[in-house]
Structure formats: C-alpha cells, structure tokens
Amino acid sequence: MRTEKDLLGEKQVPKQAYYGVHTLRAVENFPLSGCKVHTKLIQAIGLVKQAAAEVNSELGYLTKEKGQAIAGAAAEVAAGNWGDQFLVDALQGGAGTSTNMNVNEVVANRAIELLGGQKGDYRIVHPLNDVNMHQSTNDVYPTAMRIAAIWLLKPLSEKCAKLQEALQDKEAEFAGIIKVGRTELQDAVPIMLGQEFSAYAGAIARDRWRLYKVEERLRQINLGGTAVGTGINANPKYIYMVNDRIRQYAGIGLARAENMIDVTQNADVFVEVSGLLKALAVNLGKISHDLRLMSSGPKSGFGEIRLPERQAGSSIMPGKVNPIIPEAVNQVAFQVMASDMAIAMAAQSGQLELNPFMPLIAHHLLASLSILTNGVIILTDYCIKGLTAERERCLELLHNSQVSVTALAPHIGYDMASELAKKAKNEGLSVAEAALAMNLLSPDRLDAILDPKAMTKPGIAGGKTK
Template sequence: MTSPGSTTGPTRREHDLLGDRDVPADAYYGVQTLRAQENFHITGVPLHHFPRMIEALAQVKRAAARANHRLGALDDERAAAIEQACEEIVGGALHEHFVVDMIQGGAGTSTNMNANEVIANRALEILGHEKGQYDQLHPNNHVNLGQSTNDVYPTAVRLTIMLSFPALAEAMDQLITTLRSKGEEFSSVLKMGRTQMQDAVPMTVGQEFHGWATTIEEDVQRLTRTATLFQEINLGATAIGTGITSDPRYAQMATSDLAELTGIPFVVSADLVEATSDTGAFVTFSGILKRIAVKISKICNDLRLLSSGPRAGFHEINLPSVQPGSSIMPGKVNPVIPEVVNQVAYEVIGNDLTVTFAAEGGQLQLNAFEPVIAFNILESTRIMTRAMNTLADRCIAGITLNEDVLEDYLRRSIGIVTALVPVLGYSASTEVAEEALRTGRPVAELVLERELLDEKRLAGLLSPASMTAPHRTTVTGTIPAIEDPEATRPDSGEMALPPTERADF
C-alpha cells in the first residue's frame, strides 16, 4: 500500500481548492484524501481498521445514489456505476484505499471525501474511464450529490455501530453461557461468602458463578435497546439540518433506501437541525459500554482474588495455566487473562470519558468532534468483544475448584454461626463466635460442647439447603417454605416498582 503522502512511482495530477497535487496513479483515493493523510498522523489507525465503517459509508452512498436517480438528479449510467462501486466496497473490495486517520479535524470531512473519491474512481473505471477523470464523474458533484459530511458522517457512524454491536452481544451471551455452565457444575459445593473482605455467610460456588452470569445478562438487553437510538438519522439534513442543496423528497427517500439496503428500520429525525448537532445517543451507548466494562472488571478482580496464592492466598479456585508467569521466579503462573480484561475495561472507561467531553464540546449547529466519538465507541466495542471471548474461552471454561480449601475455610469460619441466630438468638450466637475466634475451634464443636443443640438439629441448621437459601426456623424446627408467597400479602396484585427500580430498560 502507498505510504501517507508518498508520490514515489507513477502519479496523476489532481486539483482541489488549494491547488494541484500529484496522487499515486494506482490509488483510488484522490487529492483531498492525500492532504488528510499528510495532515492527520494521529492514531496510526486508518479507516480500514474498522471494515464495518467502510461498509457503512458505502451503503450510505449507495442509498443516496438510488434516491438521486429516482429523483432525476443522477443519470442512469452514473447511478449504476456508483451503485456497483458501492456494492463492491460493501463486499470487501478497495478497503485498503480508505486511509485517513480515524481521528481528524473537519468533523469527518476527510472520511467523507475519502469515500467519495474511492467510489468515484472505481465508478469511472466501470464506465471505461481513467482514475481522476472527474469531468466524467465527480466525487462531489455526483457521489456526494445532495449530501454533506454533516449528514453522511453521523449516519455512517450510527450504521457502523448497528453493524458492530451484535458481535459484542454474542460474545456476552457466550460468556454468560460459560458462567452458567460452571455455576451448574459447582452448584453443590459450599464456600464462605464474604463482605468487606471478611467472612460473611455460606453460599455455593454455583451461586457465585450464577451471580456473575446474571450481572452480564442484564446488560445484553440494555445494549440492544440502547442501540435502537441509532435508528433515527439525519440523512438529508446536509450542512446544518435545513436540507440546503437537496431535493425536498430526498431525506425520506434516501433513508428508506438505506433501511432497505441494510435491513435496519432507519427513520428520518423529526428535527434535522437538532439531529445534526445532537450526540446524545453516542453518550448513552458509550455509557452502557462503560457499565459493562465496570461489571466485567469487578468479576475479574474476584477471579484474581479467589485464585490468589497458591500457598499464601485464597486458593479457592484454579484458573487455567496459559503461560509461565515470571522470568525469574520458577513455577509462578499469573492470572493473565483476568489481568488483560481488567486493562480492557480501564480503556473502555477512559474512552467513555473522551466521548462525554467530545459530546459536551460541540458548538452551535454541529459537533466537530464526532470523529473522536466514533473512534472511541468503535474501539471500545471491538476490544470488549475480544475481551469477552478471551475471558470465556481461555479462563472461565477451564476453572477448577480446590474443594479441600473451601471445606476447611467453611469449617473454621465463624460465619456459619449466622445460621444459628434464629434458634439460639443473637447474644448466645455472639458468645459462640467470640470463643471460636479466641480459640480457633470450630463453631459446631462449641455449640455441641455447650449443649445448645443436639447433633441432629445442628446438622439440619448447618445443612447446605439451610445455609444457602431462605427458610424459617424456630426452636421447635424448620417451617417449610410457603409455596405461594403472594398468598400471604394483603394485596396479591402486581407490586409496583418506583420508576428507578423498573426493569424494562
């Protein structure tokens, strides 16, 4: 691929507002893309790093060509050539010619012109002309007809996100499935739960894994629902939302064509002036990505803590050994998969802050900072997808338990005394707990020694079912669970939740 700004080898002469420049003869991009390459050496991440972005740009241009053709603004031959060029790009062709940096000045103009020039030069070839013969088919006059960067770019970014997020949702689903599978595998294994890093009450290892699965599962739905915000677009708004230079019918027609091409039910925004400057949907979606990142990072913190040791830590679980852990300490294996996922989460959290500042920084009728918004959201989506897959496949699926350690912690913990409180009372239970802490003796042994309960009754209270699920106990025995808890309520109708508690979003 030709390096940025290079004119080594054969060239062709192109002209723009600033004058003439030599463009590599084999390049499908043109002079404006060449200038953008020279101006924006920022991230080193070009457009083709995100193939879905290129596909989205081509689909928007294809929809525009269809609409303009039906409106009589674009003749049959040019419309057909533009559409064919766009189809080829959607299919994966010419992606290496989308070369401008993802972060750029100009509110995305360089991205828009990169697309216009590549499509125009491929369309020229289809019509039998040479690249750069813009008197026959022009990047601005024909490919960009009735459009502006200010409606094309945000529409393409919205479409890119719509095309990209399903892979993340799928990766989350796979992680959930893997966690639930482990939850079932470990459903009968007891352990001590902890709060504030101190022994709390017993639970099963399965409950812990199921809890992790549930917290991720909640956000698959939130992610999908939030993505629907991107179905409202400003295509046809042109420069600031007034639709100047476009046919009055163009916005609705092009939007309908884009919906037909992509299968996504896009609609024209009710207020195109507002929509052209608004970045609220990006802020909301980025916030969901941050929420997911925070949750997954917390899970990884737990995994690293529970697997710590193996001799001087918790050592309750074993993470798969995927690589040696030290260049100097023999035998050391580190929790590298949770560690890398933690780092991905930190990146996503930082990206969300960037999106927030960029959205707030927009001025008047346009937000000039949409390129950095797009880059950070797409990068967050991409790395989170990979992190989820890595965590599920290379960590969660291979976790094993150290059941002897779990049993020993449970036996020696004073946390199990909580299960005796309903029968012994808080004061007597506290005395047992204090002696257990002072002497290091097991709680059960002390209860029997003090003749507070007989063996059979104690065994029932300390059974897995009694210690890990709700039940009612009295001095005379355990009361069976009520089959229909609703029947005990004064009003058995649906309980209303306050607005902030509703689970519909």
C-alpha cells in the same frame, strides 16, 4: 504521480492511488493516533454513497452509466474492499469531513476506472459534484455511525448470550459446592459456588437485554438533512427515496428522523449507548476480578477454582501460570470506561448546529463495541467454559472459618455470638467446639443450626427457638 488541485492549490498524488488531494491534506494535518477509521464506519459510508448514487440516477441527476459506476464502486467499499486506500487518522478536525472526502475520492476514482478512464480525471466522475451529490458530511457521517454501531451491537449481544449460557452451565455444575462467602474480602457466611456464578449470569443477562434494546435508539437517522438538518440542496424526493434505500441495504429498521436538525446537532444517543457499554464493562471487570481472587495461589491463596492454563506465566519463575484471560478482560473494561468519559465530553462540547467532535465519538464507540465483543469471546471460550472447582479446598477454608457463627445469632443473641466468635478465634476452636465449651446449646441443636447448606437458603437455620 498525478497532479490534483483543491482550494489551497496543487498536490502530487501517487498515480495508482484511489484517494486524492483532500485525503493527502488530511493525512498531513492529522498525524495523531496512528489508528485508522473503523472499518465498519468506512463500509457504512460506502453503503450511503451507493444508495445516494442509485437514487440520484433514478431521479435523473446522474446519467444511468455514471450512477451505475458510482454505485458499483461504493458497493465495493461497503463490502470491505480498498481498505488500504483509507488513510485518514481516526482523530481529525472537521466533524468527519476528511473521512467523507476520503471515501468520495476512492469511490470516484474507482468509478472512473470502471468507466474506462484514468484515476484523477474528475471530468468523468467528480468526488463532490457526483459522489457527494445531495449530501453533506453532517448527514452522511452520523448516519453511517448509527449503522456501524448497530452492526457491531448485534454480535456483542449474541456473544453476551453465549457468556450467560456458559455461566449458567457453571451455576448448575457447582450447585452442590459450598464455600466461604466474603464481604469486603472478609469471611462472611456460607454460600454455594453455583450461587456466585448465578449472580454473574444475572448481571450479564441484564447487559444482554440492555444492548438488545438500545439498538432502537440508534435507528433514527438524518440522511437527507445535509448541512444542518434542514435538507438544503436535497430534493425532497431524494430524501424519502434515499432513506428507504439505505434501510433496505443496511438490513436494519432505520427511519428518517422527524427532527433531522436535532439528530444533526446532538450526540446524546451515543452517550446513552456508551453508558450501557460501560455497564457491561463494569460487570465484566467485576467478574474477572473475582475469578482472579478465587483462583489465587493456587496453594497460598484462595485456590477455590482453577482457571484453564493458557500460557507460561513468567520468564523467571518456572511453573508459574497467571490468570491472563481475566487480566486481559479487565484491561478491556478499563479501556471502555475511559472511552465512555471521552464520548461524554465530546458529545457535550458540540456547538449550535453541529458537533465537530464526532470522529472522537465514532472512534471510541466503535472501538469499544469491537473490543468488548472480543473480550466476551475470550472470557467465555478461554476461561469460563474450562474452569473447574476445587471442592476440597472450598470445604477446607469453610471448616477453618467462623462464618457459621452468624447462624447462631438468632438463637443466642448478637452479643453472645460475638463472644463465641472471639473465643473460637483466640483459642483456635471451631464455632461448634466453642459453643459446646460455653455450654450454649446441645450438640444435636448445634448440628441442626450449623448445617452449612441450610445457611445458603432463606430462613433461620435450625428453625425458630420460640
């Protein structure tokens, strides 16, 4: 063990640990969720530390040797190394200070090691005086959050594009399959199965575009604003140089916010992003509910489509296969919608110059991005691509329904069509049989009007009667 001390006193730290006393206190103080800080956020903070060390070295605030060691250690963190050294719970007090301290200590001790020293010898590299130079948690953490969110938005948008393509493929494949359309779970009018999938594709297309555009809202960063956005303790040259450097390393079109106080205080941009994630979750949930309904049975339910069989569905009922992929995606949707509420509450609860609840916002936002991406992947690859249509079942349900009666309303009037539907239902007749029995229209005219495919297009089936 090695002894480290802070404002509150001394503490024993494992000798080989890269973290230090501040990290250990945070671990003790926040035994909350059991969830660690999102990997992408840690990597983004590492990137900030690398950029800051290089700029501070170039400006003469750090020796070249020390600056290179800090930048090298931070680059390792940005690359995803030393993941087991980041111990702080995702939910924490202090607006993210504990996470920033954790990264500062890991970078410092790794830099000390690179310089040939022993971990904990902060005379060589100090976590705060050197690694955190010209920085505050209040500009590092929000900047890293934006970078991490953009990193995660890009793959989500790309996976939505793949889902859209898969749905459009099914739209084309099912274009000729007619079935019962339903409103409020009741038989309504005929629809093509392909038309239903075209609506799903349209919804995902909107989500894809929203996510692509919202990245622009995250590009304004407050790096260099330090404590409250005023830039206290940061050289103006550093502020401009570090923003240029972080933009270069992150590979994103980042820009220093014109009003860094605003970006430091307010978290509404994360609420905006979360709202669009919620919209995607709503659409994914609706599609998944529909897939479960249409595949229900398969013999005693709708049974209109068949989902790929992924695993045995029951420990007691042999042969049962459940719609596990849509069910899993539904749960992703529920989680994202719940997270959106938490993000909104946290964002509006900030006071004056800082929002202390940024860790909760980061946890839920980045987790939502991650699980949505995974949910879209499994829905696309494990469900949509392999699902098939039960054409004969679709026709059977259509022929046994009374959905075609709507097409007769323009020709015989709503009231008479209602009487016809009642007769068909009570006497077990088809709509055509009931219409002939009531001597409403000639057989040829009925055939023209009751063509199911004509009912799936705009216009009056059978043409106008006048």
